[in-house]
Amino acid sequence: MADLNDENIVQGLFSFLNEYIVTHFKAEEQLMIDYNYEKYEYHKKIHDEFLNTINKKIKKYNNNKSIEIIYSIRNQVSKWLVHHILNVDIQMKRFYLSIHE
Numbered sequence: 001m002a003d004l005n006d007e008n009i010v011q012g013l014f015s016f017l018n019e020y021i022v023t024h025f026k027a028e029e030q031l032m033i034d035y036n037y038e039k040y041e042y043h044k045k046i047h048d049e050f051l052n053t054i055n056k057k058i059k060k061y062n063n064n065k066s067i068e069i070i071y072s073i074r075n076q077v078s079k080w081l082v083h084h085i086l087n088v089d090i091q092m093k094r095f096y097l098s099i100h101e
C-alpha cells in the first residue's frame, strides 16, 4: 500500500491526467463542430467512453488503493492514445485537409 506522500503524487497525476484529457478532447471536439465534421458524434462518443472508463478506474483505485489499477490506467492510456491518434484522429485530419485543398 502507498504511503501518504506517494498518495499525493498519485492523486496529482490523476488530476493532471483528467484535466489534460478533458482539455484536449474539448479542443478537438470544438474543432469538429467548427468544421461541421461528419463523424463528430462517433468521435465524441469514443472520447466520452474513454474518459468514463478512466474515471471509473480512478474511482476504483480510490476505493482500494491497488497498485495494479495504476498500472492498468497507465497501460490503457498509452495504448488508447496511440490507437486513437492513428485510427480516429487521423480521419479528422484527412477531413480537414480535404476541405482545405
Ligand SMILES: [Fe+2]
Pocket (backbone or CB within 6 Å): 028, 043, 047, 084, 088, 089
Ligand atoms: Fe480524438
